[in-house]
Amino acid sequence: MRLDEVDGLRIATFGTGPRMIIAVHGITASLMAWGTVGRRLPEGWSLVAMDLRGRGHSAALPGPYGPPRHAEDVLRVADHVGAGPDTVLTGHSMGAYVAVLAAAKRDFARVVLVDGGIPFPPLPEGVDAEAALAATLGPALARLRQTYPTAEAYVDFFKGHPAFAGHWTDDIEAYVRYDLTGPEGALRSRAVGEAVLEDGRWLNTRQDEAGAALEAVKAPLFLLRAPRGLLNQDVGMLPDDLTAPWTARLPGLRDEVLPDCNHYTIMFDDRCAATVVDRLTSPA
Known part of the structure; x- marks a missing residue:
């Protein structure tokens, strides 16, 4: 993994290939979050991942978010x-919505949405938006408010x-340890709570913008879904009744459920990550 910075944004490159x-x-x-996918890339490929502003080593970058x-x-x-x-664009969870917005403005070879990118229902x-966000991300939001005595904790x-x-x-x-900052005895997540809340409000209130962007993407679209949710619950973040209208509206949207994974293990389980890599790098 090679690290770089772009206008205060931390980026990392996995692999060395020209694609x-x-x-x-x-x-x-x-x-x-892209570490498992990045180390499984086939020869000839590289993956550039970034810390979004308000997260990771881009946390100091200011809003608006x-x-x-x-x-x-x-x-x-x-x-x-x-x-x-010929560049491929991909995003996981909220990153999939970001990828859709970016792909609506610029052509990519393909866009792969990993358990995200489909607008939420009104x-x-x-x-209100913050109550909805708390219901979905309660444990994650609580983590951002806590401090921890040691990295092991x-x-x-x-x-x-x-x-x-x-x-x-x-x-x-490695993903967890990368997220830590602060002095020993009062370690905390690098993620900025204000950034998370602002992003969450957008996802819960700007569904029309998200949908318009999805319809504007010209590149081939792939959707990879986890059947289980953020807390490993039986219903995933993108259940069939949410995605079905979009697969009907966008005939070019290829929808695939990866079995036996949840919202996080779709990225970290070797079997699931291998499928993600294949959909990113195999000919359409």
Whole structure:
């Protein structure tokens, strides 16, 4: 993994090949979410992942946040690394929505959405965006408000997370340790709470913009879904009844459910990551 910086944005490159993938992480994650995918790349490929502003080693970059701002940053990174029309764009979770917004403005060879990118339904009457976000991301938001006495305590917190229990890998541990900052005795996540809340509000209130961008993408679109959710619950983040109208509306959207994974293990489980790599690099 090679590290670089673009206007304050931390980027990392996995692999050394001339064929390029640009990858975007989720709402409380970092570029290390792509570690398992990055180390499985076939010869001839490289993957450029970035820490979005307000996360990882880009945490100090100021707002405004929101997926449209992140999409601008993605295109800035694409320019910096010399991404051409044969470049693949991908995003996981919130990163998939960012990828859609970026691909609506620039052509890519293909766009691969990993458990994200399909607009959420409108909020029920009387439910505000922050309440909806708390219901979805409650444990993650609580983590951002906590401090931890040691790095090992933070690792133990993640080992007890329902999505990771029984699925722990060295890549997950590297992802967790990368996220830590602060002095010993008061370590905390690098993710900025304000950034997470602003991004979450956009996802829960700007569904029309997300849908318009999805319809504007000209590149071949691939959707990879996890059948289980963020907390390993039985219903995934993108259930069939949410995605079916979009697969009907966009005949070119290829929808695939990867069996036996949840919202996180779709990125970290070797079997699931191998499928993600294949869909990123195999001819359409």
